[in-house]
Structure formats: structure tokens, C-alpha cells
Amino acid sequence: MRRSRPASWSLRPATPADVEPVAELRAVVLRPDLERLGRYDERRVRQRLRDGFEPGHTWVIEAEGAFAGCVALRPADDAHWLEHFYLSPHLQGTGLGTAVLRRLLAGWDRDGVTVRLNVLQGSPARRLYSRHGFTPESEDPVDVFMVRRPRAPAH
Template structure:
């Protein structure tokens, strides 16, 4: 597995995250007859909040994001998108699972 890091997202990350969202959700939304690439991207843009979002970088390049929004006594997993080429290689493995 390549070296990966989390960094705080900024407003400059919104387009990369919107594009990745469209890629990741395409198959499932197409299966449901609901895929509209522009809408998928725009919904992300309209609701994007950088503060609770972390960008996943692999080898210094954008590979995905995760957003945990704080709520009363908990956190909600709002977004978790990982580029297809990085899926299945252990990046998202829980930290308590040995690598």
C-alpha cells in the first residue's frame, strides 16, 4: 500500500471532491435510474463544508475524502469517497485492524 495522509480540506478542494463523487456514485445511481452527473456534482458543491472534511492523499495526490459532521454526542459520516484505483488496498481499513 502506498503512503497515505489526511489533510484538512479547503474550499479549493470542492471540484475534486465533486468530480470524485460523480465517479464513485455513478454505477449505483445508474442502477437506480437516477444518475445525472451535473446534479450529483452540484449537490456536493451546494452542501460542501470544508471544516469537517479531510482530504485523503496517496503519494501526495488527491485520492478521496471523508467528512464527519459533529452532532449532539456523536459524529455523522457525511461523505466517504475513495478513487476506484485506491479501493481495496487497505486505505480505509479501520485503525484497529493490523495492516
């Protein structure tokens, strides 16, 4: 049965206090794929997020007023990197991820931003990114690296 998207959701800038809820969500969301790839480490999965957490480039997704996930966009030389896009498991498959990504992509297209990301091999998230115009650039045994060039706004 398909779950329905929350009636209300929003993005807010992350604060340093968000690091632990985000690190915990990362561990929960990535566990199945990391275990399948033989790379799950209970401590490292959280510490890697803590070590790279940049509140200034991160937004918290709230649904019905509660913490629901996060997404980050890290500026780089030739593109921006979409990182740490995690949704609480009970909200996956509801269309919330699609709604968040559509809103972000509209702004990036308007601003002419090329976006890159990497997704774990075999992750269902790859389908979401492909549906929104991300194409594979390269891959290794663990990650698929994808890119999306800005689109002209629809008139």
C-alpha cells in the same frame, strides 16, 4: 488480483479549493450505484456535494502525495455523521479505505463519539462499514442508515 495499498498516505484538512476535485470524485464513485438505482444525474451528483461542502468538517486523503479521496464528519445532536467517504477507483480494494476508517474510528472511540452514516442500497461500501461495527438502523428504497457506538479502547 488484489492491488496493494500505497506505501504512504495522510489526511489533511480540506480547503475551499478542494470542492471541485471532491465533487468530481463523488460523481465517478457514486455513478455505478446511482445508475443501478435509477437516480444518476450528471449535474445533480456534483451540485449536491458543492451545496453541502464544509471544508471545516472535511479531510482530504492523499496517497503518495496525490489527491486520493476525502472523508467528512459532520457534528449533529446525538451523533456525528460520516459523509463523503470516497476513494479514487484505482485505490479501492487496496486496504486504504480500511486504514483510513481504522484511524478515524480509534479517535472517535477515544472521544466517545457515536457515528452515523448512510450508504446507497447495494453498495459494496456497506461491507466495509459492517466490518467496522456499523449496524443498520433503518433503510428506504435508496439508502441504508447505519450507526456505530463508541467502543472501549483495547488495552
